[in-house]
Amino acid sequence: MYYGWAIPVRVNAKNSYGAYVGYQQYVFMYINDNLIDATLKFKTGYAKTI
Numbered sequence: 001m002y003y004g005w006a007i008p009v010r011v012n013a014k015n016s017y018g019a020y021v022g023y024q025q026y027v028f029m030y031i032n033d034n035l036i037d038a039t040l041k042f043k044t045g046y047a048k049t050i
Helices: 039-044
Strands: 005-014 020-031 034-037
Antiparallel strands (some): 005 020, 020 034
16 A cells, blocks of 8 residues: 555647647656656546545
């Protein structure tokens, strides 16, 4: 089990035509001076905030 800070981020990127594709939600975890992508863990329910 890991404990750390969960940081939700919403990104609105541009595609190759220059149009915005819409906001996508990502979740990063800050654990022991490392920043990891935990998006899949939160989407599948494997990780949660307390």
